[in-house]
Amino acid sequence: MDRGPAERQQPDRQPADKESAMNHPLAKDRVVVVTGAGRGLGRAHALAFARAGARVLVNDLGVALDGGDGGETPAAQVAGEIRAAGGEAAVSTDDVADTTGAANLVHTALERWGRLDTLVNNAGFLRDRMLVNLDEDDWDAVVRVHLRGHFLPMRQAAAHWRAETKAGRRPEAARIVNTSSGAGLLGAVGQGSYAASKAGIAALTLVAAEEFAPYGVQVNALAPAARTRMTERVFAETMAAPADDGSFDAMAPENVSPLVVYLGSPASHGITGRVFEAEGGRITVMDGWRRAATTDKAARWDPAELDAPLRALLSKSPDPEPVYGARPPE
Incomplete structure (x- = not known):
């Protein structure tokens, strides 16, 4: 089965010096x-953690792009x-959006190695539809794997800690x-369920960072831009690998993993409740919802008098970043 250019490129399979x-x-x-470590970003993260000396539990349900039966075992691969590169790994095919599956995920790590240090939530898939064509089953499926699939493993890990x-x-x-995702932070045309889920994950990260801090847990999120099964079709031209001329492949998923390894390590001490954007060699701190201009009448407004003050507020506030896929202004 052809797994696409991101999966065919495997520069990290056979390092010359396994020990180092x-x-x-x-x-x-x-x-x-x-x-979600069987392909794309998750695979790159798992390999990067292994290179950094970690023992890695590779979780992947093995489903197709739309969440159907994938017919293979990418986690085992x-x-x-x-292991072939000299590292230590175990396999989980549990459904992380299921209560039992999420519990098994943590239990497997504890049973195998007696501890749990870092949880990277990455599992997800797409079912792109414009909102008027998006049925409830597709909405529920995407929200389930992304948002519920973050909440349940976090809850299990935090309960252990x-x-x-x-x-x-x-x-x-x-x-x-x-x-x-950038779709969750800025919106994306045709990806309403995905964008809503990813926005929820960003907010969930902020809450978890505060709630889990008493247990010594730091929680951060990233919005990656990279070539994966979810992006190489929708943004084929943008995500395409460069010609084989030695130039930097900015969309390779491996570019995102160093930030994930850093945030998942003791070196990131004191960094929590943050959302980062990562693309190629660029890392950006995302500055979420913040209060801009404000006005206060100190009394109840009448709807008929709101036009002028609201337009004045908007004129003093930054323009929003454009939604991905938005039509250019006329």
């Missing part, structure tokens, strides 16, 4: 769970790559890295 490649101190001996804290073993560097 798997002994980078940043994540040495950490236990890391990566969901990625775990095999890690809370129990450790209550037992006097408060984690020193527990980390969660979530996956939002």
